[in-house]
Amino acid sequence: MPLSAMSSSPPPVPPGRREHFDRYLRLVVYKTYAELKAESERTYVGFAWWIAEPVISMAVYYVVFETILDRGTEDYAVFLFVGLVPWRWLQTTITHGASAILGERSLMQQVFLPKILLTWTAILADSFKFVVVFALLLLALPAFGYPPSAAWAWLPVILAAQFLLITGVTTLVAALTPFLPDLRIVLENVVRLWFFLSGVFYSVDVVGAELEPYLQLNPMTVILEAYRDVLLHARAPDSVPLFAVGAASAVACVLGMAVTRRFDYEYPKLRF
């Protein structure tokens, strides 16, 4: 039997790495399912909320900007919705992810498991909800005068870039909040600022030539513009910034996973 010291190098993985991998994979999938089911059972209409919530928030912005301020652009409701649905994917996942490890303290003290699985569960659950709503959005668009076009072939690229962005930010946030729970309150406001700077309810070209280049440094601006290019204007998005977002986010993912792994045995010791 190999003599492996637990206090240095790999964790004690009993026979069969493949079996463990299989178990962890099923655990993430099953825990995601459990989370989604629990969430939909907590409310009366259940997962109808997944669709109702973005529609309601779209209605709120529509009333404020189109009806009251009269600042809406052409076909403002569709413009808003195409921005809000991907934005909410990012926002809910990050917020949810901030408690992914922090909130599982009692579980962590009873069994060992790689903590990244908890983060992935949060990401998967919110991503699943997004996919459902996004699919409905795609089905509804033709009815509003935006039929599918060749540009839709870019959607997998945009979705992948945003998924990497969300995963990168969420793994980092989830890895750090257990050390500093106050971060969640700061985060809430940072995400709100991010929302206002991302052109969810306005088109970035309204800010003027002087400021626009700065807004383009915001990865969410890049992503949302890409969605609108493809879905509303039937044209290919600017690919260079999109790939830059994807690449930078991939680095963040690797970093977030490394940090989580580094503290795998520290999280259960934290007293928050």
Added chain:
Amino acid sequence: MGREAMLELREVGVCYRRRRWLRQGSDEFWALRDVTMTLQRGETLGLIGRNGAGKSTLLRILAGIIRPDRGEVRAFGHQATLLSLQVGFVPHLSGRENVFLSGLLLGLTWRRIQAEMDSIVAFSELEGFIDEPIQTYSSGMRARLGFSIAFHADPDILLVDETLGVGDAAFVKKSTAVMRERMRSDKTVALVSHSPGSIRSLCDRAIWIEEGTVRSEGEPAKVLDEYEAWVEAR
């Protein structure tokens, strides 16, 4: 005895830190200071000591949940699992779904859970309710299911903290009986208990932990006598 070591601890120390930002100092608390011990194949080792002596921390070290801040732990590729009741239970899921979730967490593979499902359900005496959400269960029913899963997990090294939780009187009797049977068999077990009686009757060896260090070690009767004399003298 010259038996095979399943786990070895050498001068192990574990420190809990509470970092306080923008506040003076950081309080450190060494739950374990210096513990050297071996868990041997097939033995039932009793761990006694007062509240806060470091017993639960020691079990977490043995389970591989945390790692020491100093000293060394040697595992030899065995799976050590804390007997965790109702771990990961989700109220909205059915009993059967919770068996899968909890079983995966406790280290069982999907195939093992499928194979053991009937036995887990039968042992918990919940045949008629297993597909109902567990939020409809009484706390006793939940405890029965929790124990049944944990008991079927059957790791190489079983780590047990305190008594066996709740449940109706008949089930406590049944669960205690099977646990005792398992401890008396060739299972490698570490048992934390406040009850000198169960350590005396179940354990081959005992370790007394006080303030994060090993105060005494050896025959349960001898260690317990020392411990009880010390408690009374205080």
